[in-house]
Amino acid sequence: MEEKLDIITIGESLIELSTPYSLTNAECLNKYYGGDTLTTAITALKLGSKAGYISRIGMDCFKDYLLESWQEAGLDISHVKPQKGINGIYMLALGQDCSEKQLYLYRKKTAATNLSIEDISPEYIKNSSIIYTTGITQSLSISARETIKYVFKLAKENNVITAYDPNYQSLIWSEEEAKEAFEDIAENTDILFLNIKHDTKVLSDLSSVDNIIKRLWDKGISTVIVKTDAEKGYYVGSSGKVEFIKFYNEEKVDDTGAGDCFNGGVLHGISAGMSPFKAVHLGAITAGLQVQGIGAIKSIPEREEVYRIFKGQND
Numbered sequence: 001m002e003e004k005l006d007i008i009t010i011g012e013s014l015i016e017l018s019t020p021y022s023l024t025n026a027e028c029l030n031k032y033y034g035g036d037t038l039t040t041a042i043t044a045l046k047l048g049s050k051a052g053y054i055s056r057i058g059m060d061c062f063k064d065y066l067l068e069s070w071q072e073a074g075l076d077i078s079h080v081k082p083q084k085g086i087n088g089i090y091m092l093a094l095g096q097d098c099s100e101k102q103l104y105l106y107r108k109k110t111a112a113t114n115l116s117i118e119d120i121s122p123e124y125i126k127n128s129s130i131i132y133t134t135g136i137t138q139s140l141s142i143s144a145r146e147t148i149k150y151v152f153k154l155a156k157e158n159n160v161i162t163a164y165d166p167n168y169q170s171l172i173w174s175e176e177e178a179k180e181a182f183e184d185i186a187e188n189t190d191i192l193f194l195n196i197k198h199d200t201k202v203l204s205d206l207s208s209v210d211n212i213i214k215r216l217w218d219k220g221i222s223t224v225i226v227k228t229d230a231e232k233g234y235y236v237g238s239s240g241k242v243e244f245i246k247f248y249n250e251e252k253v254d255d256t257g258a259g260d261c262f263n264g265g266v267l268h269g270i271s272a273g274m275s276p277f278k279a280v281h282l283g284a285i286t287a288g289l290q291v292q293g294i295g296a297i298k299s300i301p302e303r304e305e306v307y308r309i310f311k312g313q314n315d
Contacts, residue, residue, distance in 0.1 A: 003076075004127050004128065005050045005052045006044065006049040006051065006128070006272075007051045007132060008041075008054060008128045009038065009041040009051070009132045010037060010054040010148065010151065011035055011036060011038060011055060011134060011136065012037075012055060012113075012136070013035040013038050013057055014087065014088040016031070016033055016090060016296060018093070018294055018295050019092070019093050021094070022102070023091065023093045023102060029091065032295055032298045033065075033297060036137075036165075037132065037133055037134055037137060039264065039297050039300075040267065041053050041132075042264070042297050042300060043261045044268040046300050047306060048303050049271055051074075051076065054080070054115075054119060055080050055081070056082075056119065057081075057083075057087055058083070058111035059082050059083060063087070078124075079119065084111075085110060085114070088105070088110045090103060090104060114141070116147055117143075117150050120154075125151060130163055130267055130271055131151060131152070131160055131161070132165075132263070134164065134166070136169070136172065139178075148181075149184045152184075156190075161191065163189070163190065163193070165259070167195075167199070167259070168195075168198045175201075175202045178203075179202060182202075182203055186220075189220075190221065190222050191221070192224050194226045196226050196227060200212055209228070213226065213242055216237075217237065222239075225280060232250055236276055236280045238277070245280050246284070247288060248284045248287070253291060253293065254295065261290040262284065262286065265284075265285070265286030265306070266282070278314075289301035
């Protein structure tokens with residue numbers, strides 16, 4: 001039997017090319033890797049979870065770099081399938097004094113768009129504690145959307161916790177497509193992450209956070225976490241009550257991947273036995289430290305720093 005994993009995420013990886021300058025003036029770009037579900041997996045891993053990743057990657061010049069980097073980090077990549085094709089790329093430029101952020105994304109017809117049910121091992125899913133994905137993964141292709149629907153149903157039937165973030169972006173697909181994709185998996189979702197600015201208007205016609213949470217509870221989603229920039233914190237609805245938890249830090253250098261990093265911190269906390277409320281507190285600290293660096297994954301903080309602050313605030 002395969003080793004039991006705390007968290008498995010499903011999605012696409014991307015090559016990250018970043019600079020603290022503008023792309024016009026930059027003489028070189030720093031290479032790393034990113035992707036929303038990958039950022040979540042690596043965050044949970046760095047905090048102490050056993051994490052796995054399901055994806056397809058292209059057999060281009062970046063393949064060996066990606067696989068070797070993930071193996072070195074300790075990520076289980078036994079269900080990452082290399083295939084002919086390319087990997088997506090995004091270029092991140094922060095501009096003068098990190099205040100003029102530019103993000104350029106190239107992800108059409110990549111290997112990840114071929115993600116299919118054939119890539120899913122039922123035993124791998126059953127032998128995990130939490131399965132996590134996003135609307136970004138569903139948007140890759142029809143086969144990717146069918147795969148996520150299959151995985152969530154399989155997980156639910158086997159008492160594996162399912163977690164989902166719509167991560168809605170209008171450049172990727174329409175609001176109607178995002179709504180339909182959410183409905184595919186809503187009845188089999190246990191934990192839902194929402195950004196009040198981008199996601200709640202897509203999934204609900206309500207404006208009140210309390211009403212949004214209660215409606216999603218009625219759908220059978222037991223834990224709902226809503227991020228709100230205006231109020232600088234997170235609403236957490238679980239076990240019939242709602243609590244508000246403030247951002248750990250309001251100052252930032254680069255917020256690329258911050259929401260995905262937050263999700264990783266929360267899922268790590270839940271897999272470690274914390275209540276959703278404590279787990280969100282841990283996630284807030286993790287994301288608050290991550291935004292002090294540049295890039296999605298290379299700025300994820302170490303476990304020792306996160307837990308030192310977390311324990312200090314909970315003693």
